[in-house]
Amino acid sequence: MNALITGASKGIGRAIAKAFANEGCDLVLVSRTLRDLAVVKQEIKLLQPSITIHILAADVSTQAGIKTLMTFIRTLKIDIDILVNNAGVFLPGEIKNSAVGNLEKMMDTNFFSAYYLTRELLPHLLTKKSGAIFNICSIASLDSYPNGSDYCISKFALYGFSKCLRQELKESGIKVISVLPGATWTDSWKGVDLPNERLMQADDIGIMMAASLKLSPSAVVEDIILRPQLGDL
Numbered sequence: 001m002n003a004l005i006t007g008a009s010k011g012i013g014r015a016i017a018k019a020f021a022n023e024g025c026d027l028v029l030v031s032r033t034l035r036d037l038a039v040v041k042q043e044i045k046l047l048q049p050s051i052t053i054h055i056l057a058a059d060v061s062t063q064a065g066i067k068t069l070m071t072f073i074r075t076l077k078i079d080i081d082i083l084v085n086n087a088g089v090f091l092p093g094e095i096k097n098s099a100v101g102n103l104e105k106m107m108d109t110n111f112f113s114a115y116y117l118t119r120e121l122l123p124h125l126l127t128k129k130s131g132a133i134f135n136i137c138s139i140a141s142l143d144s145y146p147n148g149s150d151y152c153i154s155k156f157a158l159y160g161f162s163k164c165l166r167q168e169l170k171e172s173g174i175k176v177i178s179v180l181p182g183a184t185w186t187d188s189w190k191g192v193d194l195p196n197e198r199l200m201q202a203d204d205i206g207i208m209m210a211a212s213l214k215l216s217p218s219a220v221v222e223d224i225i226l227r228p229q230l231g232d233l
């Protein structure tokens, strides 16, 4: 199976890539920074030498980036079985004071990237009548929280998209899985002074997602909600 993962060079995306490689998936890894992707590729190759890994620098928040990615996939002549819409960005701010452009940036990166990339890949997945689409939403898709309004708006949109897609694809054989993690140690939390055990590990997310791939074709995990054992921050 081939898995395409956006935002795979760091954090949760990197952990998902490792977990899927453990299950024997070949990988197409995308982010904007090729050297970071090359490091991840090397790490996974050391653990799983038989896995094929392709890497591409592309900005999936833009139509041009999505076009570049689709051209890359066609050039590779591979069938994508699993899409993971993970690329995301967090910018703090409230509706009353957030910088102009912040909402647009987060909508483009956190929501429109998933919407347009999924639309590009769907005709292929529909022909195959199988596969899985994971959308990395957030606890912030369920509730708002202080100083996170624009982020929450983008993540509510992504979860709404994911639910609509699940409804549309019920009869298609394609599984749609919304992943809603709480606070997870990644670069997004750089500089935050909290004990290690207060947040989840990125590997926790990858492990649960890989487990959901083991179900029979007649079952789907619709929502994966993960929180730190000590609860939300």
Ligand SMILES: NC(=O)c1ccc[n+]([C@@H]2O[C@H](COP(=O)([O-])OP(=O)(O)OC[C@H]3O[C@@H](n4cnc5c(N)ncnc54)[C@H](OP(=O)(O)O)[C@@H]3O)[C@@H](O)[C@H]2O)c1
Pocket (backbone or CB within 6 Å): 006, 007, 008, 009, 010, 011, 012, 013, 030, 031, 032, 033, 036, 058, 059, 060, 061, 062, 086, 087, 088, 089, 090, 109, 110, 136, 137, 138, 139, 180, 181, 182, 183, 184, 185, 186, 187, 188, 189
């Ligand atoms: N960490 C948490 O607590 C948490 C909780 C819930 C949900 N999430 C969600 O999980 C996802 C991953 O978050 P993370 O914490 O792992 O973030 P991260 O460590 O900052 O990693 C983000 C990844 O996305 C890539 N990326 C960002 N913008 C991109 C773009 N326009 N095009 C292509 N790639 C792009 C980054 O690489 P480049 O910068 O090189 O492009 C990087 O690989 C996000 O959707 C986030 O909202 C995170």
